[in-house]
Amino acid sequence: MSTTTASGSQNLAAYLTAAKGPFSVLPAPQRVPAAGEVLVKVQACALQPADAKVAKLAVLPVAYPTILGSPVAGFVEAVGEGVQKVKVGDRVVASTSIFEKGGDERWGGVQRFAIVSERNAIAIPSSLSFENACATASHSPVAALHAVGTLNIPRASNPSEPAPQTTGTILIWGGSSAMGSLAISYAKKAGLTVITTCSRHNFDLVKSLGADFVLDYKRPQGDVVADLVKTAKQVGVPKYWFDTISLPASMAPLVEVISQTTAPDQAVMVLHLNPPFMFVSSVTIPPNVTTKLYTISSAEKGDPELMQWMLGKGGYLERGLNEGWLRGVPPLVLGGLDQVEKGIEMLHREEVSGQKLVVLPWQD
Numbered sequence: 001m002s003t004t005t006a007s008g009s010q011n012l013a014a015y016l017t018a019a020k021g022p023f024s025v026l027p028a029p030q031r032v033p034a035a036g037e038v039l040v041k042v043q044a045c046a047l048q049p050a051d052a053k054v055a056k057l058a059v060l061p062v063a064y065p066t067i068l069g070s071p072v073a074g075f076v077e078a079v080g081e082g083v084q085k086v087k088v089g090d091r092v093v094a095s096t097s098i099f100e101k102g103g104d105e106r107w108g109g110v111q112r113f114a115i116v117s118e119r120n121a122i123a124i125p126s127s128l129s130f131e132n133a134c135a136t137a138s139h140s141p142v143a144a145l146h147a148v149g150t151l152n153i154p155r156a157s158n159p160s161e162p163a164p165q166t167t168g169t170i171l172i173w174g175g176s177s178a179m180g181s182l183a184i185s186y187a188k189k190a191g192l193t194v195i196t197t198c199s200r201h202n203f204d205l206v207k208s209l210g211a212d213f214v215l216d217y218k219r220p221q222g223d224v225v226a227d228l229v230k231t232a233k234q235v236g237v238p239k240y241w242f243d244t245i246s247l248p249a250s251m252a253p254l255v256e257v258i259s260q261t262t263a264p265d266q267a268v269m270v271l272h273l274n275p276p277f278m279f280v281s282s283v284t285i286p287p288n289v290t291t292k293l294y295t296i297s298s299a300e301k302g303d304p305e306l307m308q309w310m311l312g313k314g315g316y317l318e319r320g321l322n323e324g325w326l327r328g329v330p331p332l333v334l335g336g337l338d339q340v341e342k343g344i345e346m347l348h349r350e351e352v353s354g355q356k357l358v359v360l361p362w363q364d
């Protein structure tokens, strides 16, 4: 089996060798992009909580060995037939499709050469580091905010200009998480007032992203709820509720805030990112509250036009990255492929705070 690409460099990958199994850094096959695919020479790749859930808990059925990690950032090495959005040599960032592809290793991120779909590849400027690009380019927060079937927040008319503060309030639980931080960035572009929660040491981070009101969720729950209720009544009861943590520790106080700020017959939707089984057994959801799980595939099916607006050439994500207004948590660079296992352990033990873990596949 060949392990050499067209440019003569060997592919190397951090393989998850079996369900809950160890990682091994091994030579990997040469990747060849098929029609509609882009081969990326990966300079940086982010690790996600979902990677830890798969690696440590085997929560999704995937073929082994597999390669985790997303998004990747690097240079376009080759393009498949029909690809027009990017060309060889471009600097790009792209979410991988490893879970949609059942773990097929071609689509994994923590390798030197990875396949991504043309649709997901977004051109980035030379002023943006690969580390920052892959820490920032997740599709989920923007789709979660703007898809018709999710929060359906009106889009910014011109993201290059300051947004008018006129469209209401959003409560984003978990503002220092990777998802929450990007959600703050996007919500501010949409002109919303943002109330958020995080640990005190991340207050400056979330304020720098534009959060208007920040509360420390680690105090006793009654105090946190009381302060959130007071803030909501002062600045406007949230029209939008987004729980980016989606665990009992976030959902329980969040629904308590809803109970104390909305009438019992007023319908409220809380968007969340983890499946409901992770909180429903210990949180009583009031009858007027609907919880809705966000997934990229449901947003995509429900709103194909939004996907084009968001991911198309010159689209919202590309503009955000190129114009510099899209910001989230900073990258924490762990090192080369041999650091993937350490990163997965950190995510599994919930040791990541206000940062996105990143590995550099070409670093020894």
Ligand SMILES: NC(=O)c1ccc[n+]([C@@H]2O[C@H](COP(=O)([O-])OP(=O)(O)OC[C@H]3O[C@@H](n4cnc5c(N)ncnc54)[C@H](OP(=O)(O)O)[C@@H]3O)[C@@H](O)[C@H]2O)c1
Pocket: 048, 049, 050, 140, 173, 174, 175, 176, 177, 178, 179, 180, 197, 198, 199, 200, 202, 217, 244, 245, 249, 250, 272, 273, 274, 294, 295, 296, 352, 353, 354, 355
């Ligand atoms: N459905 C989807 O498509 C989708 C997509 C992406 C992610 N997700 C899921 O969404 C969740 C968040 O992902 P992520 O990448 O944003 O995670 P992350 O950045 O790794 O999360 C770490 C952050 O969570 C914060 N946090 C932990 N417990 C909290 C609580 N009780 N209240 C408020 N903040 C809390 C911490 O804040 P402090 O350090 O400030 O305390 C920390 O900054 C994960 O479960 C992930 O699997 C789902």
